[in-house]
Amino acid sequence: MIKNITIEPLTRVEGHGKVTLQVDEHGNISSSRLHIVEFRGFEKFIQGRPYWEAPVLVQRLCGICPVSHHLAAAKATDEIVGAGVEHLPETALKMRQLMHYGQFFQSHALHFFHLSSPDFLFGVDAPVSKRNVLGVAAEFSDLARQGIMMRKFGQEIIEATAGKKIHGTGAIPGGINKNLSPEQRKAFLHGDPEFNASRMIEWAEGAIEVFLNYHRDNRNFVDGFASFPSNHMSMVNEDGGLDIYHGRLRAVNAEGEKILKDIDYRDYLQYIGEEVRAWSYMKFPYLKSLGKEKGWYRVGPLARLNCCDYIPTPRAQEAFEKFREYTNGKPNNMSMHMHWARLIETLFAAEMIERLLQDDALSGETLSYQGTKKFEGIGVIEAPRGTLIHHYRIGDDDLITMANLIVSTTHNNQPMNEAVFRAAQATFNGRTIVTEGMLNAVEVAVRAYDPCLSCATHALGQMPLMVEIQDADGNILDTRIRELE
Amino acid sequence: MKNSSHIKSKPVIATTSLAGCFGCHMSLLDIDERILQLAELVEFDKSPINDIKKISRPVDFGLIEGGCCNSENVEVLRHFRDNCKYLVSVGECAMMGGLPAMRNQLSIRECLEEAYLNSPSVQGCNEEGIIPSDDELPILLNKVYPCHEIVKIDYFIPGCPPRADLLWDVLTSLILGTSPKDQYSVFKYD
Numbered sequence: 001m002i003k004n005i006t007i008e009p010l011t012r013v014e015g016h017g018k019v020t021l022q023v024d025e026h027g028n029i030s031s032s033r034l035h036i037v038e039f040r041g042f043e044k045f046i047q048g049r050p051y052w053e054a055p056v057l058v059q060r061l062c063g064i065c066p067v068s069h070h071l072a073a074a075k076a077t078d079e080i081v082g083a084g085v086e087h088l089p090e091t092a093l094k095m096r097q098l099m100h101y102g103q104f105f106q107s108h109a110l111h112f113f114h115l116s117s118p119d120f121l122f123g124v125d126a127p128v129s130k131r132n133v134l135g136v137a138a139e140f141s142d143l144a145r146q147g148i149m150m151r152k153f154g155q156e157i158i159e160a161t162a163g164k165k166i167h168g169t170g171a172i173p174g175g176i177n178k179n180l181s182p183e184q185r186k187a188f189l190h191g192d193p194e195f196n197a198s199r200m201i202e203w204a205e206g207a208i209e210v211f212l213n214y215h216r217d218n219r220n221f222v223d224g225f226a227s228f229p230s231n232h233m234s235m236v237n238e239d240g241g242l243d244i245y246h247g248r249l250r251a252v253n254a255e256g257e258k259i260l261k262d263i264d265y266r267d268y269l270q271y272i273g274e275e276v277r278a279w280s281y282m283k284f285p286y287l288k289s290l291g292k293e294k295g296w297y298r299v300g301p302l303a304r305l306n307c308c309d310y311i312p313t314p315r316a317q318e319a320f321e322k323f324r325e326y327t328n329g330k331p332n333n334m335s336m337h338m339h340w341a342r343l344i345e346t347l348f349a350a351e352m353i354e355r356l357l358q359d360d361a362l363s364g365e366t367l368s369y370q371g372t373k374k375f376e377g378i379g380v381i382e383a384p385r386g387t388l389i390h391h392y393r394i395g396d397d398d399l400i401t402m403a404n405l406i407v408s409t410t411h412n413n414q415p416m417n418e419a420v421f422r423a424a425q426a427t428f429n430g431r432t433i434v435t436e437g438m439l440n441a442v443e444v445a446v447r448a449y450d451p452c453l454s455c456a457t458h459a460l461g462q463m464p465l466m467v468e469i470q471d472a473d474g475n476i477l478d479t480r481i482r483e484l485e
Numbered sequence: 486m487k488n489s490s491h492i493k494s495k496p497v498i499a500t501t502s503l504a505g506c507f508g509c510h511m512s513l514l515d516i517d518e519r520i521l522q523l524a525e526l527v528e529f530d531k532s533p534i535n536d537i538k539k540i541s542r543p544v545d546f547g548l549i550e551g552g553c554c555n556s557e558n559v560e561v562l563r564h565f566r567d568n569c570k571y572l573v574s575v576g577e578c579a580m581m582g583g584l585p586a587m588r589n590q591l592s593i594r595e596c597l598e599e600a601y602l603n604s605p606s607v608q609g610c611n612e613e614g615i616i617p618s619d620d621e622l623p624i625l626l627n628k629v630y631p632c633h634e635i636v637k638i639d640y641f642i643p644g645c646p647p648r649a650d651l652l653w654d655v656l657t658s659l660i661l662g663t664s665p666k667d668q669y670s671v672f673k674y675d
């Protein structure tokens with residue numbers, strides 16, 4: 001008999017995502033599906049709005065990394081007003097970069113300290129009641145405090161550059177609407193010694209240590225869990241270095257061969273297509289040259305460190321070299337190493353924040369540029385979770401006629417399905433009863449990808465799950481709900 | 486819950502995100518260090534994102550982010566109403582529908598066709614013209630509804646998102662039974 005197992009991150013009832021697993025007659029997992037049950041209709045309802053509203057409207061699709069949407073839309077509208085990246089005033093460019101690195105820093109810190117650190121500090125088998133940020137606070141109060149202060153630092157950088165911590169308005173088509181005074185820069189650089197840029201660099205390095213210690217003691221799990229070969233895609237700068245604000249698109253395969261050779265992202269439609277499947281509102285992007293079956297790729301911290309040749313800040317570069325050495329310079333295909341990569345990027349972001357704050361261009365007076373108007377704009381940025389594409393067309397009346405978005409979590413759609421499949425295969429096979437271990441395995445696999453849906457849902461605690469085993473007629477054979485004590 | 490029976494008077498808080506962007510939840514995290522203080526004041530194990538199907542004891546304050554755009558949102562909202570003494574609409578989306586309600590002028594079919602058939606990156610990639618539709622996907626409502634059009638709401642906290650200081654002020658007032666300070670500087674409608 002063929003059975004279906006349904007795993008519902010609790011959020012399913014709240015309308016976010018759920019997993020079904022199909023079990024064949026031998027009790028083996030034959031397929032898995034991660035259903036995204038959200039649909040907003042953004043592509044249509046944004047039509048008819050003036051293009052300059054895009055940077056403030058679109059970010060309201062996701063309050064977890066709104067700066068990414070704000071800036072991707074701003075970059076697209078830069079093209080529409082004829083500024084592009086070429087003409088953007090230096091002050092605007094640096095302010096936006098600072099905003100973006102602030103966002104990386106806070107988002108990655110949130111992910112590590114609030115969501116993942118309980119696993120690393122207590123182990124994945126620890127009681128659920130302990131495995132959240134309050135549990136960490138009870139036993140490792142310094143570390144929990146660090147996490148909270150790191151997020152706060154990033155959020156304050158965002159507030160200083162964008163005007164608000166969430167859904168700011170700093171970036172405008174062709175520029176920025178404010179600069180940063182030398183006093184403000186000084187406060188972030190040399191203010192309260194427990195809350196300045198160099199302290200953040202130190203804490204970011206400490207977080208890498210926490211991961212490496214865990215890795216040393218749990219090598220089999222960290223290296224083997226939900227590991228699978230895949231392609232990887234990210235933006236790199238002109239010299240192949242890591243850049244999250246601007247650059248060209250590169251993809252490598254599992255062996256490290258370049259399969260997308262530093263293309264101009266404005267040509268993305270030539271290279272990337274999206275498949276639609278009936279069982280999910282989220283589309284499935286792939287590289288057209290490799291086709292739907294083989295063309296899917298991962299994005300995010302792991303993919304970025306697999307694609308780039310170097311990191312342009314000294315301490316992160318040192319950490320990057322160790323990361324690369326571990327796989328002999330080949331791409332790293334281990335899902336759990338996403339955490340390692342994310343922390344190296346956290347360090348990179350902290351170093352970049354310090355470097356940018358020292359730059360007098362942040363206090364410059366020329367804030368925007370206007371050139372010859374165009375009727376189409378494409379903006380691409382690396383969001384904390386991976387490559388983010390915004391594409392708009394407008395009419396003579398300046399109103400939007402077409403909007404297309406490919407967000408990070410969408411690029412990772414197939415990889416997350418793949419990771420869930422591997423995790424399920426390893427834990428579920430041959431069983432008919434759902435165990436706590438199964439819930440954990442799926443949760444940890446999805447969490448490694450930091451999709452907005454899961455990141456958000458356990459921002460303050462555990463990802464509660466419900467697993468159902470169903471027979472072919474939909475009769476429920478077994479149910480288990482993750483208990484929170 | 487067994488571990489809390491000795492602290493009878495701690496209010497229980499539950500939160501949920503319906504058709505929202507999670508920005509309101511993130512704004513709650515922006516109370517920073519005070520999150521530890523909040524954990525002292527309230528029971529958090531019925532935590533934000535706990536399985537609502539399991540609300541098994543009375544909740545004092547239910548915080549709702551987002552309006553209702555599909556059948557599940559409505560179910561969850563009703564479930565919260567049934568189990569919470571006070572229900573609070575947090576943010577523009579819960580209060581007025583917010584950005585998702587921009588689709589209210591359009592038919593849902595137009596929106597689906599634009600995303601899955603007309604999008605430039607789908608051209609040549611969706612030969613069968615698939616529009617997602619599956620038993621596992623909830624039914625989309627014809628329009629996006631603010632929460633108070635579905636159930637009674639007791640309090641409203643405006644903002645997109647409400648500022649962290651405002652959330653802190655209102656929450657602690659509700660918990661301690663005092664009146665909010667009504668700080669003009671953090672009370673905003675955007």
Ligand code: SF4
Nearest residue numbers: 505506508576577578
């Ligand atoms: S009110 Fe604003 S911040 Fe809150 S969910 Fe809606 S869009 Fe997001």
